[in-house]
Amino acid sequence: MLIVPGLLAGSANASEVPDWVKNTAKWYGDGKITEADFLNAIKYLLQQKIIIISEDGTTTKPNIIIPNGNSEKGNYGFYEPMHLDITIGTVVTWKNQDDYGHTVQSQDGAGNVIPLFNSNILLTGQTFEYKFDERGDYQYFCTLHPWRVGTISVI
Numbered sequence: 001m002l003i004v005p006g007l008l009a010g011s012a013n014a015s016e017v018p019d020w021v022k023n024t025a026k027w028y029g030d031g032k033i034t035e036a037d038f039l040n041a042i043k044y045l046l047q048q049k050i051i052i053i054s055e056d057g058t059t060t061k062p063n064i065i066i067p068n069g070n071s072e073k074g075n076y077g078f079y080e081p082m083h084l085d086i087t088i089g090t091v092v093t094w095k096n097q098d099d100y101g102h103t104v105q106s107q108d109g110a111g112n113v114i115p116l117f118n119s120n121i122l123l124t125g126q127t128f129e130y131k132f133d134e135r136g137d138y139q140y141f142c143t144l145h146p147w148r149v150g151t152i153s154v155i
C-alpha cells in the first residue's frame, strides 16, 4: 500500500520535490524500502526545510521576509532570516512586507552586483523567486537600502 502524505501531493508544487524524494516514495510504494527508510526521508525534508509545514498544516517554500522597517537604517528590520541554509534545487521566495519598495540583488564578496539573481523593485506584498542549483555561499542586498545584506548557503 502506497501512502503519499499530503506534503508530497497537496499544496506543494511537484517540481519542488527533489527527484530522490520521488524515487524514495516510489521505492516505498513498490516495497523496495522499509517504512522506516521512507519516514527518514520525510524527516530529512522537514529538518532541511526543503518542505515546511506551517501551523495550519499547509506546506510552503522557504521564504525570506523583507519585514516592515527594513528600509530604516536602524537596529531592526533585518531580513527574516538573515541567513538561510537550503539544499540544491531549492526555490527561495523573498516577500516584501515593508511599506517601501526593495530589490534583491546578488552580490560578490566585495559588494558588487553580479548577474545571478536580480529582482526589480518589489512593492509591498510582491515576491521574487530564485532556484539555487549550485552549492555555495550566496550574498544579496537591496540596491535602494545597501546596508541590508542577507546570506544563503546551499549545501
Ligand SMILES: [Cu+2]
Residues within 6 Å of the ligand: 070, 071, 101, 102, 103, 142, 143, 144, 145, 148
Ligand atoms: Cu530596500
